Amino acid sequence: MAQLSCVNLTLGYEGKSILSGINFEVNAGDYLCILGENGSGKSTLMKTLLGLHSPMGGTIKTSDGLNIREIGYLPQQTVVQRDFPASVREIVISGCQGKCGIRPFYNKAEKALAESNMKRLGIENLAKRCYRELSGGQQQRVLLARALCATGKMLLLDEPVSGLDPKVTADMYDLIKKLNNDGITVIMISHDIRAAVEYASHILHIGDFIFFGTKEEYIDSNGFKSLKGAV
């Protein structure tokens, strides 16, 4: 049974549709990479999946015990965050906020969850450090730990390696693959086709042509071949 399925989805905002006829489903443990050129609607698709935008048409269904609020989201960094005075621990535990409801403070279980997720990503020694003093790769790990606090099932990653150097990028991809091997479903937005083909199990390509299928089918598709020809 699919954890997340989208049927005939139409996306857009302010009454203008930018993308239509999107069909795909994600099963537990999948690693889906969403590829597309800049401006093809990747971010809009992601925001729609998270429930931040409503779709203009079609349906998004979650099942298998997945609540749309339990998707762990790794957004792209904003300007505000770059000089934000907050410790790593404060940021990681803020991922538990969705579990709190209207309860004002975190309970013991949530504090323990934050600690264990910091350990899981190897940043427990940074817990007291200030976020703005960390390197780009460390900051991404902090935000990933926060996303893990919000979910045990599915991660949505928006360009998780943008702005990182090649070594850190490779580490980040390995880390994501490791989390995926532990049973967490991963949906990743990227324009890095090479990494997508290497790590993902499924590919959704939007933009010039729309494609959804397994990685192997994607490599055999005409769209991919035409892309390779262009490169």
Next chain:
Amino acid sequence: MGAVYENAGVFEKLGAYLQFPFVRYALIVGVLIALCSSLLGVTLVLKRFSFIGDGLSHVAFGALAISGILGLTNDMVIVMPVTIISAVLLLSTGKNAKIKGDAAIAMISVGALAIGYLLLNIYSSSTNISGDVCTTLFGSTSILTLTPVEVWMCVILSIAVVVIYILFYNKIFSVTFDESFARATGIKAGAYNLLLAVIIAVIIVLAMNLVGSLLISALVIFPALSAMRVFKSFKSVTICSACLSVFCAASGILISIVCSTPVGSTIVAVDIAAYIIFWLLGTVRRVIR
């Protein structure tokens, strides 16, 4: 000998002044307003809304002018709702507005200031308009003419602001640090922005008595910026900002009484001095590392 005598003189003078209830009222209200505004200041500075205090206080000035013309005995009936509505409009427009945040604030701010002054000049029955305007803009004496009712209102509102801030502290942190993540985990970010807007408006209206329209921004941003020079976590920045703001307000009021300087600008001057000290501390710390 002379210096010692003078010191004793200062404390005797202060002791004598503190006998007056209006001086004690001024201290209580000043400290509470400084506390509230610095709590919210951290969030506002980080959300890039430093100037909202300025904009809203000018709106409050315009509203005050209108209520003066209408001859209302209680200004708050008009000033409070108008300021709250403007705050909600300014904060809720957000990123997608046709006019961006800073331009919208600037527009409302100068617009309200100009209209307020214009109306005062056309309709006011007062013989000393520029004196009135100066008082409203720089809050020179109104802090020393507070009635017990006003003091109690300020105490109650301040307690409410502090309690709300503590109860929603974690959510405010989430919404400030990353609004889209907060929304994705189900936090109603819009509702919290609204709550922040209302609290800010209330603080601004209260603070007009203390430092006047033009200097409110200083109370909001200086303690937060000073704390951010030295401290590294959100909690320590918030606590330091609150303590620093209370200290600066109290010492500013006392200094202004002893030296008979204007209350508002003295507090702001102390805030500036504190900022310079914290900036130096932060720089020294970074160099040593």
